[in-house]
Amino acid sequence: MPARYSDIVSKGLERIRSVGMAAYLDLGAETRSQNRLNRRYIDSIVFEMRILGSTLADTKTELFGQALTVPILAAALCKSRVLERLGPWEIPYLEQIAAGLADAGSMMSTGGVELDELARIVDQGAPVVHIVKPYGDDDLILRHLQRAAELGCVAVGMDIDAFFQEKAWDEEPGPADWALSPKSLDDMRRYCRETTLPFVVKGVLSVHDALRAQDIGASAVVVSFHGGEAIDYAVPILKILPAIREAVPELTIMVDSGFRRGTDVLKALALGADGVGIATLLLIACAADGRAGVKAMIELLAEELRRTMSLVGSPSVAQVDRSALHFVGRESGDTDSSNIFGDDENEKREQ
Amino acid sequence: MPARYSDIVSKGLERIRSVGMAAYLDLGAETRSQNRLNRRYIDSIVFEMRILGSTLADTKTELFGQALTVPILAAALCKSRVLERLGPWEIPYLEQIAAGLADAGSMMSTGGVELDELARIVDQGAPVVHIVKPYGDDDLILRHLQRAAELGCVAVGMDIDAFFQEKAWDEEPGPADWALSPKSLDDMRRYCRETTLPFVVKGVLSVHDALRAQDIGASAVVVSFHGGEAIDYAVPILKILPAIREAVPELTIMVDSGFRRGTDVLKALALGADGVGIATLLLIACAADGRAGVKAMIELLAEELRRTMSLVGSPSVAQVDRSALHFVGRESGDTDSSNIFGDDENEKREQ
Amino acid sequence: MPARYSDIVSKGLERIRSVGMAAYLDLGAETRSQNRLNRRYIDSIVFEMRILGSTLADTKTELFGQALTVPILAAALCKSRVLERLGPWEIPYLEQIAAGLADAGSMMSTGGVELDELARIVDQGAPVVHIVKPYGDDDLILRHLQRAAELGCVAVGMDIDAFFQEKAWDEEPGPADWALSPKSLDDMRRYCRETTLPFVVKGVLSVHDALRAQDIGASAVVVSFHGGEAIDYAVPILKILPAIREAVPELTIMVDSGFRRGTDVLKALALGADGVGIATLLLIACAADGRAGVKAMIELLAEELRRTMSLVGSPSVAQVDRSALHFVGRESGDTDSSNIFGDDENEKREQ
């Protein structure tokens, strides 16, 4: 019998709870409202079925010229306080995740990692998108951009939502080990120019920024509020996505922040996304079973996606559209359907 | 004193809990969101009263040429893991249910049952609609269609929402004992052609499929998401029903999935249904008191329906329309009013 | 220090709980959804303040030619299972309630009471509206209509929402001691004709019935769903009230079912009511302190009403209008703000 989603999640959460780190899975500047509101918005979208004449769907897609088995990839992963605590790891956890993604035919993405760690991650075989932090030291940024290209990354970018520091659930700036600073439009243009790779602007949450991202030369944006760390009371991802899709029809659009199930992924695709990033689920899957857990998680999400695509009559990722979506938020308001965290909210971190 | 609805439900649930099977009553692919959202949608519809000049209503109706005391029938019943566990049964539970329906003047419907079991069910005297699974083996399908006609079933059909497998709450395919597969439109046309009985397409949840069902020659559809097993985040039945009614005015339309009370039935009739299928309630009633419990449940639902029809001024099923309905979902959002399951959601199945 | 609302309610509920009868305070056919939805609808209406230039408001009004200190009256009271259980009463509880209402300058209303009891109630001094049950025995109805006039009642009427029996929370018909039956329009016309008093149709919950009530000669309607016993999933009183007010501008309109606070009363007045009936609060107040409790309850509601009228700038009942109302139901949905019952829902009646 293949692994079940709930089994992987349960096992991963159990291990994370055992080291007192579950609260770190639900990040969120100040009040964490953004994650609740985002989840509720996802939950308010439902599907009609279009089965007659439908065949088993194919989830294959392509991002940055790379063939992927499924439009699901890692959201830019950094050093994780959660997984650190579960260590020591014989094989470093970021490499295990990269390897599991490679096994599943998915794509890796990195955030705040050292360049030597980046090299080892690329070695695992999955295509890698490297998102560079807005370091105060501009040379460091340029070194990252250059080295990423040398290592064979398929794209680079920057998470602009860290310009003004990130804040985790405990109201302290998240990754405290770098000095970050806001970048001007000219800075951003230069980063785009200095790399031969497609440039990704991560942390776009408005038409305003999507248009500017296009204007400075980016070829892709990630609609994201950084899993909650960027801004309190963020507009839900799927609420703002359609307007962004319409504003920049030529750009590749990825989303992340709070996506948990194959149905969540399908909703994002239907509303304009080309790929969906996940981070928390990968941390949990890695906590559960390392590389094998990551591979299994991607495959389970792919199976859910394929089955749901088949049921709504979308035979391929390119043929997904929003005509099968309905919106029930105004009548009801499903609040907890995909809350996989249980009652850990009050769990305190242990220092 | 006649039995009360709450007494039957309490007794049935108590017995089902005693064998650890209550969680199996609330099925649901992946997150079970569809059942919650569906219930909330039903709960957001309310009635005005039209009493002056009203008389005691009559709930009689006709489906597939059969006179029924009430437009409530069994949703296609299969072998039940829940009732199996309560056995051994001196008289098999599906036959007890069929007999109870016959006693109450209602209609039976069967799903994944063997042909010899089907024969014994038909013998109980209620008219039977036999829904054939989309078996991978086409000959098996045709044998079912032919045998159903020989036995005197009043209609046959297929549950298309099982084309891509069903998933129960435990994220495993529900009835694992058949190999199912999607059928082409040509396959479906052939099934309609090969039977002399009215053909029912079960699992329609869009205008798209309702039109195609009509196009392939079906004379009836069942608007359903298979009690939750078909698709996660399904659009609520009563939300999609009016558009389907408008699209295929000539077809018989039945609904099922989550209907629990006489008022639920009246809402479905008002929004376009000709009949309302129930399954979970029949399992509970049968668990409570076998054939007698099933009979009592249908009669209690009929009494609720008759009383509510009288209060809204609809003297007959044919005269029910939506003009007495109001929608409160936007202002409030009653979430738990007909939750008959209590807090069993976390009850684990015992294998 | 004068009594506080919360003190009276606490004391009354405590006494009612002590005899195991609290569940009987929240009546409701089948699922009790109507009371929850009705409360939520009331709670979704809010006020702006208009203080500058405002003076202390006057709550005086007139109903059926009677001067009242406040547009709050008893909803038609019957023999109460709740108060019976608290007995024996030295002075019968219905007389204590009538006396308390007289003390406060309010109005009494009676439902299923015997004629000799009615006489003693009238003797307490408050004006009385006598609502006659739709007894199967027409002569009994006519005797009630005639005797009420002889005793000096100010109006008579009939609760049409009992035509098809009432159902309490325990799913058994509420007042089981009478045989009730639906009345034809001709019957209703005759009752109006046979009495010299204004005729009140109680249990109107649609424009349809309001127009028919006017048509048969009634001079007043009570918009009500009988505290929940009439119909499951009833449209909220304040949702249907404005349309009824518009349809029958010449009729006196009263409301009841779920009104609990002075602000609830003001909302009803603003949306078209001339008077607001309360029943549950009177039972609780009588349980707390008999006649004195009833008087205090009316006075406290009057004080709340007067203060809130002053704050919204309505100097008199006649000058209340809906321009100070706003609707927040679509944004939020306050669910429990006036739930005075606490967690008694699961309290079981003791036979």
Place this chain on the structure above:
Amino acid sequence: MPARYSDIVSKGLERIRSVGMAAYLDLGAETRSQNRLNRRYIDSIVFEMRILGSTLADTKTELFGQALTVPILAAALCKSRVLERLGPWEIPYLEQIAAGLADAGSMMSTGGVELDELARIVDQGAPVVHIVKPYGDDDLILRHLQRAAELGCVAVGMDIDAFFQEKAWDEEPGPADWALSPKSLDDMRRYCRETTLPFVVKGVLSVHDALRAQDIGASAVVVSFHGGEAIDYAVPILKILPAIREAVPELTIMVDSGFRRGTDVLKALALGADGVGIATLLLIACAADGRAGVKAMIELLAEELRRTMSLVGSPSVAQVDRSALHFVGRESGDTDSSNIFGDDENEKREQ
């Protein structure tokens, strides 16, 4: 490490709970519905981000000619039952609050205080707005207005929402030590005329009163329902604010009642406020750490505000507008995201 918002709140609440006074922090006439509804309305507003091209924002502003570091000030503070109970205070708590506000570059505002206490408060160095109660004794009002000017207050005013008495959560009039009474428009005009200072009308909750405030000569209004004590079921502050802003574009508009976070402040500014008053947070901060706690609280709110302004691309208070706001209330309805009180609602006051 700098103090965290949650640490100050936790510490303050812990001290307040230790003397049994937490229930007094959540005031509210009759049902306290207004505070719940107000919070939910605030929570239903979310932000898009506009980061590209944004720089670190500046929160400086000016009110009544005074330069402030942030558009956050004290809502008119009175003698506090909560802080009294925590005494005796070596330095009186109102002076500690005023001093903390001065340290942080914010503004003080006073309500029901004696004139000698007012003098000592002004001495702490923060600019002071003195709101005079609508005392029945008109000479007392005029003495307050005159003395405030002599002491160097920057504005005076009156809280009109106390015209008809205030009611706290325990349903007793809040500050019971004054006899208050409604004032006529002529009275109000005279108060405006008699003072050389800008006059503030506090407790405006409608366009009606905003226009009248302007008409009598006020130069500022405070949109407020007095933290809940003024009226039950008050319209939420941010729901009524935009219409008031549009009606009196020339007036200074402040808001208070239920503002808790930097994001709350930004929402108020975006919808038309020039300044946001806080009271409960100051009581908690003072309970936690006196003057230093108050200073830290203002600085933490300022930091949240500055960071969020930066993320939405508003470089200065003057450039904040509502174009970055979205409304999610209709889809979801975040109910508890900024509930800082935990489960004290049932805590009983100890006399």
